Structure formats: C-alpha cells, structure tokens
Amino acid sequence: MRIERLTPASYRDLIQPDRVHGSLYTEPYVFEDELDKIFHRGWVFVAHESELPNVGDYVTRTVGRQHYLLVRGQDGAVNVFFNRCQHRGNLLCNKPTGTAKNFACPYHGWTFGLNGELQDVPHAGGFEKDWTKLGLEVPRSGNYRGFIFASAATDGISLDEHLGRAKELIDRACDLSPTGQLRLTAGWVRHEYAANWKMLPENDTDGYHVGFTHQSFMRAIRSQYDSFVSDEKQIKGVIRDWGNGHTEIDFAGGYTKPLEWLGTTPEKVPEYVAALEEAYGKERAEELMHLGPPHACIWPNLFLAEMNIVIFQPLAVDKSVQWHTPMLLEGAEGLDFRLLRQSEGALGPASFLVADDASIAERTQRALESGDPWCDLSRGLNREEIDARGVRSSHMTDETSNRGFWQHYLHVMGG
Template sequence: MTTEFTAETIYDLPAADLVQEDRVAGRMYTDPALFDEEQSKIFESTWVWVAHESELPKAGSFKSTFVGKHPVIITKDRKGNINTLINRCRHRGASVCEKPKGEVNGFTCPYHAWSYALDGKLRGIPYPDGYEGVMEKSEMSLKKLRTESYGGMIFATYKDDIESLEDFLGDVKPWIDLFFKQGAGYPVKVLGKHRFKFNGNWKIQLENTTDGYHFPIVHRSWMASVDEETANMMEFMTDEKCITHDLGNGHSVMQMVPAHSDLDKVDPDEPLQARFNHVVAELREQGVDEAQIRRLILAMHGTGFNLNLFPNVSMSISFLRVLRPLNVGQTEIEHVALGPDGPENITGPVNRERLRIHEHFQGPFGFGTPDDSEGWDRVQRGSQASPEMPIMVNRGMAREVTSEEGWTTSHVTDETGLRAAYRQWKKMMSDD
C-alpha cells in the first residue's frame, strides 16, 4: 500500500520507510544525517568495487582509492596476493600514500617514517628502543579489508562475516563474463580514466545507468553527432527485445543492443561499420586475419548492455563508471576506458579508436557526460524544494514479467533497475 510522505512527518520516518515500491522520498537526496547512515549501513557493510586487475600488473603495483569515505590502497604483494589496506599509519594516523598509482617496495609514513610492506605488515620503526616493552610490532600492521575478485573485478569489504563475493554477485557473474568478451580474445585492460564531480546525491547517478528512458532526451546532441549506423544502433525506445532485468542484491542489467550482448554470437552477416574502415585497413597491413579483424571491430563499441552493480560501479557498454559519495549533495565520478590487452601492432589501432569513442561520449568535453551531469544537478536542486515530495520510480510496473531465469524483467525504458537498487537500499538501511 502506498502512503503519502508529509512535510510534518518526513524527518520522523526511519530510513527504510522512505522507500516504497513505486516511489522514494526526496529527503533521500538531501538529508546529511541519512547520508552518514548510508556510509555505515551500506558502504561499510557490503562489497565495494575498488580496482580492475589490469591496474595491478606486477608485484609492487598499487592504486589509491576509497571505500565509501575511507581512503585505501590496493596492492599486489610479492606473493601475488591482492590487498586492500586502510591508508592510515598505525602511529599517529597520517596517510602513508598520496599517489594515485605506481610501483613501490612498500609505504613509509612521512611523519615519523614508520614503514610498511606491500601486505601491510609493519616492517620498520626509527629509534625502536622507545617501544621496547610497550608495543609488539606484529600487532601494528596497516588495517586490511577482506578482498575478493571475480572476472578481473576486485572488491573489498569491511565486513569479515558477510557472504562471499561470488554469492553477492549471484546472477551478475555471467554478465560480467559477457562484458569482458569485448577483449575479442585478449584480456581487457584499463586504457585511461578521468574524474569529475557533480552537485548531487550519489543515488541520482546510481539510478542513471539502467534508466533507458532518459537516453534519447538527454543525449539528443550525441545522437546528432554520430554516424547514422551508430545512431540506429541506439534506437531502442520502441524495440520490445530491449529489456531490463533485476538480477538481485540491487544489481540490474539494461540490454540496449541485445544482438551484441554476447559478442561471440553476433549475426555473421552483420556488416562492419564504415566509420572503422581506417582501422580495418591498418590491421590488414599488419597481417591480421579477417576473422580476428571482424571480432575486434564488432567489439569496438563494447557490449550491448549496461550492468549496474550495487552500490558503486557500473559496467557500461565499453567502460566502467565508478561513483564515490563525497557528501549528501556532491558525488565524484570516475570514468574508466577499457580495451584489449594484446600485441601493440594489433590492439594499438583498436585502442586508439576506442579512446576516441570514449572521449566523444564520456570524456570531459564529450557529448554525453556534460548532459548527464546537468540532469543530475537539476534533480538535486529540485529535490531541495520539498524533501517530502516523492521521486517516482513506477514506470513499467504494470508490465513487469518474470523471465525464464527467474528475473523480474520489463522494457528497457522502464524503471525496473531503479526499483531493484532501492529495494536493496531499503533492506540494508532497515534497523533490523
């Protein structure tokens, strides 16, 4: 049963009551206390994506990032293990690393030079005689988070007693496998990334990835800027084959180009886009066989779907989009470009073209990201007007069906993915 939120009661309601099946309260975007509660009950209580394995190619490789509001370092140690370490010296709390990535033998605090190994163990203290009989060095390692990976995607969690990563991902796993087929037989690697901030709550972006309803409206300028073949590929608004699935645990997938969901099963008669003729010519000059050329070119745009993983990462057609909540009204987004990791004479021309495609839509001067960001900013500004007024997520409720896999499914323009995310939010924010 749907109840109305009121200005008199909206701040008296517990968090879980702010989510109903067809709507959520605008307070969810604007309440600082609620934001703090989310950091504890969601970002410190579930699996959070932190890195792709290609970012840690060898022993000593590291990447700095965040789990919720907490700075962490992802490392590959000498045994090949991946570690997620809290970026906080055990002595007086200073950060031990300020670089975004690199290769090191360990980490040394700049304040008092306590030094740590790649697995976080405390290995050195200047003038250690002052600690004799006071402290055991073995008990002062950097705090380490539980870390697991699937399909090259690395996740960390503060909770040692929650389900395994594979159980948390559940029905998402085969979609991750499909997503990385865009390597065209090669592993996939990170080509580059850029970060930006928008003035809005993190959930506004979480909603966006499997919201097909906005695409032809917000991205009109992008549609007008590309060739006809690419524009036609994204004409999914009235195609009944284009659908969204609720995959459980807040995850969802939106199939915009179903024929490219599995790149190994693309119609063998589908022509290659003429816009890539120059790449085809360069690959032929390198002696690449025609079957491999076709595979590489068909994967140029990535896969035909957006995969949303609750709470912080989406695998969006050909790139990763990572969100980091900064405060109740500001979010940082990182766009991560991907491409095949193979011989330079083969993957070099392909990856240069993939970067140009990425820049054209996702880049800071692209046609997609600025338009999305404007929409997100406007939602935040509007929601401040009356935080009791609902945000509607009811599109397509009456036409949802259950797929043969058991997934709640509806049209690609319906809000099935949004409802999936908010059901998980409600579950995690419940006091019990």
C-alpha cells in the first residue's frame, strides 16, 4: 500500500480508526510533509523561561529544520526570533546557550540587539536600505506558565486554541511548586534513537507496554508503578485523550498515599509540605500531594514526564533525539537532590527506562522497513468514556491515547 503522491485522501487511507499503516513511519516524503505541516505551520515547544533568568541570557533550539533564538531582553521579556541574519541568511548564533549584549553575524558582522533591531552594518557607506526594516524575523510565539511555544507560520490557530484543555496538565505540573513556577536549570541530556520521532510520544503515553518492556525495572526496584502491572482488573491507571493530539497516562488513581510518586512521605519532607500548605491551603496541598505530576504528551514535541521535562526532536525519517531535564520546583529547593537522582535513574544514560524504550523503537523501525504492514490500535476501542469536558478515557492498557494521537495527526496532515 505504498503511496507515491500525498493527498488528504492518502492519509485517510493510511490512518483508520483501529489501525495505521507502517509506511507513515518509514517513507521520507511523509517525514518531509510532517516537517512542513506539524513542525513549521503548527505550534511547537521551544524553551522554558527559567532557562533565561537574566537580561542577555539566550538559548538556541532547532525544531524540524527551523532554528530559533530566544533571549531575555532589557525589559525582562523573553524575545523569540528566527536564528538567521537578515543580510545573507547565515546562522546568527552558533552556541546552544550563553549571555550576550548583542548578536554579531560571523559572516559580515551585522549586529543585532536583544530586541532584534539591526544596530550596526560594517562599512555602511554602500548600504542605503532602511535599517529599521531589517531587524531579526519574529515568529509567532506564546508563553503559558513559563513554557514558551513558537510557530513559524504567519497565521493559524492561537496557542490557546492549540493547548486547549491540556492547559490543565501544565497547571498540574506547575502547581506542585509552592510558587507555581518550575525551574529547568539542571541541564539537558540527549539520547539519539534510530527510529521515527512519532514512536516517542506514542510510547510515552502507552500504558500497555510497561509490564513487558520494563520487566527488568519492575523486578529490580520497588516503586509506585508496581500496582500498574498487576492483574488487569486491579490496575487503577487511566489513559486519556485530551484532544488536539495531547495524551496522558494518569497514575493518580493507583497511588495509595501522598507523595508516593516522589518516593517519599510527607513526614520526610516537612519543609515542602509546609510550603505547599502555606501557598494553597491544607486541603489543596493534600490534593496535590496525592495527584502528583502529569505523565502527558503535549502535541507534538513536549512530554511532561512526571518530574522530568522531555523534548522530542525529529532529525530524519528514521532518526530522532529525546531531550530530558529534571523538573525542579521553585520554592522547594530541598527536593533538588532527590529529583536529580530520580531523573538519572529513569531517563539518564544508564537508566532503566530509556534503554528499554529506545531498543523497542529501533526494533520496530527495522521491522516496519522490511515489509508493508498495518499496526493495530484497536485495544479498548469499545470501552472508552467521554467526560463533561470532552476528554476521552479508558483503561490504562487500552490504546485510546495512540488513537487520539493519530486522529489529530490525520486532522493536521490530511485536512
């Protein structure tokens, strides 16, 4: 069923309610179409404002083939630019992070200020254009509770429309901080996968694989996940499709005591408990300590991985990179050591989970390249429920989240 020319009908043929075709993971022309429709025209996560604490601090990020430059301006706001010089298109800033008073292009020395204005053109005697019209290009951008998103398209839906109901998931993460603010300041670790980027968000809200792919983890460590791999009728986790491609595994129903998700108890972290109660009141603090953080993917490239933040970066049809950093809580610095160690154990270079997931993704990629297969997504199709918010949910082992991902993919790619 290889399709050589992409049309909206092509995607409707390849994506059905209960299955998707393997060529969507393996065909280079599909990947090129994704870069345009998903990563260029749509909203993507680019950085967190805590990465830019001071005036002049900057980060550069690449999403798809688009290069972004984010910098804290003199007015305290975070400015988002395309990372290219307005003269001859050279990559303006080559370092991933740093602090600068301005940005000078290494090709011809054109210099731009922190607000993007063109400040200097060397040997300007032969240059007669209006400098005010040659500042850095500004993509559409938006900030929700410190998470900065950008779109390279000049028009389209708003960030608020894109996030939709999934803003509740970001709120759930931020509200674990007594100040409502997160800190992504521990640095990023990157893992390259020899697999298509879509396998990363699909896997990360797939509750069906946990007891099989991560058997070694389950056998080696007593954790809050033990109850999620027991008999099917005893599993309390819930899969959710929040719409717009945003998906979640909600573990809260399986937690038996407050802070189980943190691997501790309120008695062992009294300063954190006191700070939460002071900020939110005792009742809300107790609710937060029981609910814990979200385990949710925000379409297309952000993963709220409980106490980690993850970025999915597509490189080629069969190559992607997963970034991760611990999600540190402002006002709860006493938890930093614990969160760093947990992050290393879950997602670090010698961790339990990433190696398993990467191996599965790479084996799937190889298998799909060797044939013309369909991938079944029918589990739980007839036992889903829709709540008053319009959020679709089902048993943790069902494929509701995967279907939600692919139905939004069809909407974006197929029109």
